[in-house]
Amino acid sequence: MLNEWSLFGFLLPPLLVPLLLAGVLHFLSRRLWSRIGLYRWFWHPSLVDMAFFALWLWVVMALWPAPV
Secondary structure (H helix, E strand, O other): OOEEEEEEEEEEEEHHHHHHHHHHHHHHHHHHHHOOHHHHOOHHHHHHHHHHHHHHHHHHHEEEEEEO
């Protein structure tokens, strides 16, 4: 069973940190992709954004250390 983390008395889920890290990586990659014009090749850029966020989350979770 996963334990919650306590931060100043607030209980946080253990998936919060990988989600925030994936969100930051996704934000930076979206800025890069819009700057180079990648989104003009896709019909629904929001679906592409969701897929890339899922990929970033998978990468972060694959590199995240396993609990002991």
